[in-house]
Amino acid sequence: MIARLLICLCLIATPAVAVQPDEILDDPQLEERARVISEELRCLVCRNENIDESNADLARDLRILVRERLVEGDTNEQVLDFVVDRYGEYVLLRPTLTGSNLLLWIAGPLMLLMAIATAIFYTRSRATAPETDALSEDEKRRLDELLKD
């Protein structure tokens, strides 16, 4: 947490920042799509950056590859599939909704439902519970003393 030390070995290799001017496509719509795709792809040699933010040579190669595929006329999905076929699903920053990953995606909503069910059960019991008063006189005095402003 102290810092994002070592912004990759990448930085040492080529001291430049991310997307280079010569990579940018002339067609602004295609370029926009390239940026959207880039945010989904991980720089494989970096620690935790997408290829848009990374300075590694590999990230540059991937950025150019993505743009080449787009110019060829691929859809966004086809480009992503193309990259995954060659580099494996490790390259995807948004895990696919397949197999065991389903668990990852439904974990939050499932937990929410369980929590709501528990909460409803609890509030029901609270709404009907008799008001108990189990403090002894001594404890009450102590409590009043503490709660006093």
Next chain:
Amino acid sequence: MITELGHFALILAFAVAVVQMVVPLAGAMTKRADWMAVAEPAATAQFLLTAFSFAALTYAFVVSDFSLQLVTLNSHTDKPMIYKITGVWGNHEGSMLLWVLILTLFGAMAAWFGGNLPPTLRARVLAVQSSIAVAFFAFIIFTSNPFWRLAIPPFNGQDLNPLLQDPGLAFHPPFLYLGYVGLSMSFSFAVAALMEGRVDAAWGRWVRPWTLTAWLFLTIGIALGSWWAYYELGWGGFWFWDPVENASFMPWLIAAALLHSAIVVEKREALKSWTILLAILAFGFSLIGAFIVRSGVLTSVHAFANDPERGVYLLIITGVFTGGALVLFAIRASAMEAKGVFGSVSRETGLIVNNILLAVSCFVVFVGTMWPLLADILWERKLSVGPPFFNQAFTPFMVLLALALPIGSLLPWKRGRLERVIPLLVPALILSIALAALAFAIQTGRSALGPIGVALGIWLIAGTVTELWQRAGKGGVRLQRLRGLPRADWGKAVAHSGLGITMFGVAALMAWELEDIRIAQIGDRFSVGIHDIELRDVRRERGPNYVTTKAEMGVFRNGREVAVLYPEKRFYPVANMPTTEAAIKNGILRDVYLVIGDPQQNGGWAVRTYIKPFANWIWAGSIIMALGGALSLSDRRHRVAAGARRIAAPDNAVPAE
């Protein structure tokens, strides 16, 4: 000599911690007042010894004593003095020492201000607190000793990582640690209460200030880290969903939940076992965070010296404390009998909704962070979980939280009616929808994120105003009544508004950012949005321990020059590392963010321009949240020692209501 004294003080503090862990606990069990009384002087001694040890290490850094391995690895004589000092915690060993220093400070504060705690509870709290200290003292002394000497000291050091040579880094870790470690107090109180077998309103009142303190420091720490990333990393990202960031975010979410559930314990004597569980989990996540950062099991941009041996030790600490507390919880939680009765529509349920959303969103972050590890171990799938996942899976919970917040905070305790509360919020609702629609109309064809952010931000702030107005009652004396509201109420209003500001800032920045990447020749002028940028000059200069390529760039709006900025690209020869120093023109409505890149082969320079709308609102909102916490903390009723000394307050000017 001073180094050896510091080393010795550290070992002595370890010994004192062992005594403080054992004797008061035994005293509390056998009801021996003299044994219990050991805890206070021991807590003070432990703190003073650790403080001395820390001072000794700092001294070694200040005088550049390269016979210390740690100083050699992380310092250099040419480094500016402030970074020599902050370099003490810019590394694993030193930051661990800072960690225990803060841990013992909290223990000592519990001893100093805990005069009104029942003696057995106090003895147990201090003993549990000290047991955490024992674990970390042992960790430092046996695996990460900062006082290691070199047989042959070199002439000069290897310098601190240049990215860490920044004022932001001077304050980011201490605040973060104050937050992480502050949660140890809530943990100690929870475990002590489980040992005692009772939790009551008074317990809730003691725990809340500690949690609030930890939470507000954590808020500042996270905000500082995010702000630092924004200006230092060269593309203006402010949050990366990196495992290490998540490690600080998870305790923050749980601490926020704990803060709110402790109110229910204090005011209504309900949600007791849940609150205890949250207190255990909050510190548990702090420990998991320490493990994530320092073990290297998850790939993160933040790389501390990663060492499997340390990782195993930290995993054991995490397991023993969290697991042990949870076992104790499982055995004793049934003893926590709830008292307060409330209807299904009430402030209590509002706070339960808050707790559910915060806890579940923390769970999402946790699962997402650990998933690559789990998938690898269980299914041998090598995969990544990055920002696109978190943005998609986490954000809905925050939207729900923001939607529910004004409604919940307007509901009365015990039993409320939605049909009374909702009409009060109609003006806030109309205002937020109207402004969101306006934003939507202006932006044309961009994502819906911006307008949603506007709506949520306005909804939160207007909801807060509605609540204050409501609290002020009817009639002409409203303003007077507002001034008379307790500070805790003001704190709540301020903190909730801060949340609204941060949410708005995040959404606005992500939705409306502009970017321009181009090759510019010297003298070129180009426009980005409503601004014109001119590259005037690029020159090479020398800094104290670096060389730099510095550009001079003019920023124009409507043909008028509004700023001259100097983005830099530095190279630190000792560390053999380049850094990008963006130049930023800060503004309330937008930041202009300039970065100078490489010289191009056929002349000219790569230049990046980012227009970051409302960027500063993100951190301003966070600081406002923390201020709200501080305001609430300053409420007389919450003072740690409230009730202990019942001196008639001399300031009779405060109207007694």
